[in-house]
Amino acid sequence: MIENIKRMQKVKNIREIDIKDKRILIRVDFNVPLDSELNINDDTRIREAIPTINYCIDNGAKSIILVSHLGRPKQRCEEFSLKTILKRLERLLLKDIVFVDNLDNAQIILNTLVDGSIILLENIRFYEGEEKNDDNLSQKLANLCDIFINDAFGTSHRKHSSTYGIAKYAKQKVAGLLLKKEIDSFAIALTNPLRPLLLIVGGSKVSSKLTLLNAILDIVDKIIIGGAMSNTFLKAVGYDTKASFVEDDLLEEAKHILRSAKEKNVKIYLPVDVVSTDNVKDSKEIKITPAQDIPNGFMVVDIGPATVKLFNEVIRECETIIWNGPLGVYENQKFSRGTFSISHAIANTYAYSVIGGGDTADAVDKAGDKDNMSFTSTGGGAGLELLEGIVLPAFEVLDKKE
Missing domain, CATH: 3.40.50.1260 (Phosphoglycerate kinase, N-terminal domain)
Structure with missing residues (x-):
């Protein structure tokens, strides 16, 4: 990479x-x-x-x-x-x-x-x-x-x-x-970073971040996993995630990542409590419970307050932070508190922070923290592939320095 x-x-x-x-x-x-x-x-x-x-x-x-x-x-x-x-x-x-x-x-x-x-x-x-x-x-x-x-x-x-x-x-x-500016900013965070180096990864699917997680274990010191993709990891460690979205075909891969992280002395943090609801679009009930006690028929839509506190403590310890993917259904105001709290925590540190494009940049902007981040990338998929260690095609064909 x-x-x-x-x-x-x-x-x-x-x-x-x-x-x-x-x-x-x-x-x-x-x-x-x-x-x-x-x-x-x-x-x-x-x-x-x-x-x-x-x-x-x-x-x-x-x-x-x-x-x-x-x-x-x-x-x-x-x-x-x-x-x-x-x-x-x-x-x-x-x-x-x-x-x-x-x-x-x-x-x-x-x-x-x-x-x-x-x-x-x-x-x-x-x-x-x-x-x-x-x-x-x-x-x-x-x-x-x-x-x-x-x-x-x-x-x-x-x-x-x-x-x-x-x-x-x-x-x-x-x-x-x-x-x-884009490539230089990622280089600061990855090639010779101030440590500890933290990756915060969220979004809906493990499958979209699988290559990233495997590739970056040799570089980072800590990883926070949130968003719907954390459901797959929670299920992989034995929790019943009830009606939450889970990629069952990737449970073994999730277990492999957790084992590899432990072998490489990379600490992975998962939600300890969650916000769940009976219906994302038309919520009649919203509950905050430990991650292992999600009510029947409910789905996870945000990280809970204890998780926010835990993740904030991790963020305060780190000198370089890369964030790609929101930690809940932040587009809905009812379920935005976790993602926005993480955004505020990063903004309030002196760490060098790189914000992935797309939804993450939008969440940071909505949280009012955009100007307090070190760098916000304009590329979602491009930034993700760069973090995966891929030479992006557009760079391949440009003239090189002597």
Whole structure:
């Protein structure tokens, strides 16, 4: 794992090349959450792309083309059009941006614009070839630029045309400032961390974190397991989890992880008490009980107060903390207390803290602790694969330092 992270740190970044008078294509990640009225709920990913765009502007780029996806569209539709984020982007950059709704017209429009212009291309996933890493689409994108900059960490684990295939044809391909910040931040936490090093892992499924748990046992000192995935571990140690979600086919794997942790002197902490309910969506009864005394017909939806106290004590002891996955159904206010308490505990330490993307970042934001974390990643799946020790495909194809 550590060697692979160091390999990814060796990619060239935008500060190490000359971009003056060059045509720049930046793969950004504007995949932001929208409400039913197509209003942006959280513009963090747009804001995180601004430093790289401004660097290109300030250093005399001839043109800047921004390429992103939004959602998982099956076909062209207003719901997933990047027109939705155009005005927000213009306000953040304090510049007019040319919107191009068809890739085939991009080169024609590019030739008519004054130097320094910025183009936002329509959702790249409107093109069927994007997710198939289509060679023709990759070449079309590369033809629009002299330099390809990947600044979309959230999609860096995908072999798509705009993140991977384009590099085959681009003259120069380097990391943007966000991509560099992401890999450097994970490197601080993993390659030479202040100890004790704590991993907090949650979410719904053990299966999604299995590789991570096995890979990281050689690095961390302590692991806290919460969320629905802790049900599988609780059942593996002999508790009856009643109606709670459990991956029964992974009970032996859970036992193996617990044994391996003990052999490697890694302390694993499971919930000692839980919040459970008869129905997640329409709760008639909510109970707090020891983890081994869940009522019949009830399912676990949060960690209990004794567990919060235990986990908080563990957090206070640690100097480096990595958190990936909420510890309960935090989206429901009734079941958010455990996750939010853990967020507050991390925010109140002096530890170096790395927050995994997706739901974890959203939970930290809702808890009001975002500004008190050392680093919040913009990538969910990408961050998870990085923690698993995988060299992310987007890094594989970028130019390397001498």
